[in-house]
Amino acid sequence: MCGIVGYIGKRQAYPVLIKGLHRLEYRGYDSAGVALINPAGNLNVYKSQGKVSDLEDTAQHQDLTGSIGIAHTRWATHGEPNFRNAHPHLSQFGRLAIVHNGIIENYAPLREKLWQNGRTFKSDTDTEVVVQLIEYLQEKQQLSFQQSVQQTLQMLQGSYAIAVLDKNQPDTIVAARKGSPLVVGVGDDELFLGSDASPIVEYTNRVIYLDDEDMVVLHRGTGANTSEVSIDLMTVSGDRKQPRIEQVSLDVSQLEKGGYDHFMLKEICEQPQSLRSCLQFARRTLAGEEAEGIFTLLESSQRVLITACGTSWHAGIVAKYALEQMVRVPVDVDYASEFRYRNPVITRGDTVIAISQSGETADTLAAIEMAKNQGAKVLSICNVIGSSIPRASDKVIYTMVGPEIGVASTKAFTAQVSVLTMLALLWGKRKGTLSAARCEDLLKEMDALPEKIQQVLNQQPAIRRMAETLSFASSCLYIGRSYNYPVALEGALKLKEISYIHAEGYPAAEMKHGPIALISQEMPVVTIATASDIYDKLVSNVQEIRARQGRVMAVVTEGDTEVVRMADCYVEVPRVSECLSPILNIVPLQLLSYYVACLKGCNVDQPRNLAKSVTVE
C-alpha cells in the first residue's frame, strides 16, 4: 500500500526519493509524487497518475533541486487514483506539503469545519484535510510547525504515517505514525524516512522504528552547521523519548531481481535457500534461550487461536492440522478481519498465533491488540524484522526468508508452514503426544525439504506446458484433502491474484455438495493428489470428476500410477510425510500460476488493485 520516503541532508534529495519510491513499488500503488524545498525556499510538488517512471517523465524538465524532500506512492482509498488525489498534498496557502499512509476516519467532520472557516479543497482525500488543519492551526493559534502538527494529530481518528514539510522551515521534516509503519534511517550527516527499511538500506543500516503515536522532528543544522543533523523523538502527546537505533541486516541485492524476469520467479526459485535459512533459524530459536518462554506461553493455554489474512491464513489452516494432530490441542483459525469484529470468546489462557509476512497487515495487528486486551498472549510468526506485529506480540519467531517483494506470497508461505510445523513437532514431543523418535524423523525429513523443493523446481518446463493449457481457462477449481486442502486454497489464490483467472479451492469431498455441478471440459480441476492416509478417497473424488468429462491437472507423488492414469497432465513431487507435503506441493502451483500470468501478459509482481503490505483495513 502507500509508501513514504523522506530525505534531509547534504545531497540532492530527488534522486534519493525516486530511488526510494522504486524500492517501495512492490507495495502496490496507482500514483506517485514528490515535494522538494529548493535552495531559494520554494516548495515544488510534482505528481503523476501511474508509475514512478511516469512521475520521472513529468518531473524531468522541472526544478528538482533541494536537499530536503518527501515522496509518496499512493494506493487509492479516498478518491479515485488520479492526479488530483495523488500525494503530496499542499495546504491552502502552499506553505505545507504532506504525504500520508493510512485512513483518517473523522476526516469528514474536520473537512466540514475547515470549509466553514474558508478552506477549500482540491482533492477528495482524507489527507488534504490533515495538511489544511495543520496550516489552519499555525495561523489561527500562532503555533509553530511542530506544535501545529502535534495538535492536529491529537484531533485525528484512524491510522496514519505522515511526513510534512514547511517551506518556512526548510531544514525540518516532521513525521509521525499511528497504525501505519514508518522508519527513520540515520546516516552520518543525513536522515531518511521510509515506510520500511528498503528505501534506506542503500545509505545506512542504522534505523529507528517509530512506535505507534510517535512523532519525530528531523532537523538539519543551518549556516556553518549544515553537516549536523538531529532527531527529536516524542509521543504525539508531547512526552520526550530517547531514540533507539537498531541495525538492519538487509542487503541491497535482496531487493533486486538478480537476473530473473520477475521477483516472484526469483522468490519461488530461491526457496531451497530461503527454507534452509528459515529452518536453521527456527531450530535455533526453538532450542535456544527464547524457547522456554515460547513453550511456556503455549503450554499455559487451553487452546490456540490462529489469526491472519490471505496466504498467511492458509498457512494457519495447515498449522491447525499439525497442532491438532501432534499436540492434541484445540485450534481455531480465523481471518483477522472477522476475528477482530465478531466478538470472539477469548479468555485469559488462550494463545493467539498471528501469522504475517509483512508484520504490518492492519487487520492482523488490530486482531492481536484486541486479543491482548482481553487477556490472551500472542505469539507471532513474521518475516519482516522489527515490523509492527512482532513488536506488539509477547513472543515472535521470525521466518528469516529475506524480503519478499512480489505481491504474490511464495517463499513466505513455505517458511510459515515450516516454522509452524516445527513448533507443532517440538511442542508435541514436550507434551508426549508425539513420540521423540517420530519427532526426530520428521525433523530430519524437514532438513531434506530444500533439496526436494529443488527437484520440483527442476521440472519447470513440464509445469510451463501445463500452464499453456490452463491459460485458456476462464475459471478453474483446486481440490485437495486434509493437509492439502489449504494448499488447494493457496494454489487458487495464487492463480486468481496474478492471472485474473477465477479459481476456487475446495476440500475434494465437498465437490459432491455443490461444485461438481460446474464440471465440464471448460473447467480444469487442479488436484493435489500426493501420498496420504486418505489417498484412496482422493482417487475416488478424481474418478467422479473424470466421469463427468472434467479435465484433471494433478500434483502427484513420484511413482503414482492411479491418479496419473486419469489425469490430463501431471507433475510429480518427491515423496514426503503427509504433514510436510504442503511445503512441497505448493511449489508447482506457485510456478503454474506464475507461468499462466506470464502467458497472459499480466503484471506478475504488481497485479492490478493489489498491495503487498495491506496497512489499511
Ligand code: M6R
Ligand atoms: O503480510 P501478510 O502475510 O500479513 O499479508 C497477508 C495477505 O495480505 C497476503 O498473504 C496476500 O494474501 C498475498 N498477496 C497472497 O499472495
